[in-house]
Amino acid sequence: MKRHTISSCFHVYLTGQIEEAIDFPCHVTNLYCRYVLSYGLDWRVVHGVTSSVTQMAYCQEGRIVWNFPIELAFRSTNAYGWPRICFAVYGLDFFGRDVVRGYGSLLIPTLPCRQELTVDMYRPISGSKCHEFMNWWRGTIPEYYETAFTARSEGRELTRVINDGQIKVVLNVMTKDMEKYGFTNARNNVSLIDDKKSN
Secondary structure: OOOOOOOOOOOEEEEEEEEEOOOOOOOOOOOEEEEEEOOOOOOEEEEEEOOOOOOEEOEEEEEEEEEEEEEEEEEEEEOOOEEEEEEEEEEEEOOOOOEEEEEEEEOOOOEEEEEEEEEEEEEEEOOOOHHHHHHHHHHHOOOOOOOOHOOOOOOOOOOEEEEEEEEEEEEEEEEEOHHHHHOHHHHHHHHHHHHHHHO
């Protein structure tokens, strides 16, 4: 006799990798990337780590390649607070000091798919040229107090930033039992509509 089980939540599975950094200024020759997850109160990570750091990679032929794997599984009963991946890229400056090179965040795709995504990176800048020079001299370049700050809107109204490079990310997303909680897969709906039109 077959037993029917009722799911108590839906699941989102994610695999992929942080591939490489591109379009950073020519004086940036080494970088490493830190990622942190940001998600709502109803979400739980059931597999994988919520933060990690890549290896330090050096520029070869104009590319800084990490190929750092990501593997995560979430469960939830509510789509509010859908997970985001927050990135912070760091490198060594001319004096060997660890400085921030950029921040960015990425919403995990809501549809089951494989996507190659580009994340624009930005970093906070000083309020004046004098402060900028003093910060450079002391090695205290402006940075956010936490990486997940990039996923929130509070406190960012007056932040001055500059666009500074991109990172490439490949993500594979699978979902399970979302229909049982009233969430539909738009891709399946489109195919059903196309089938009805052809009939």
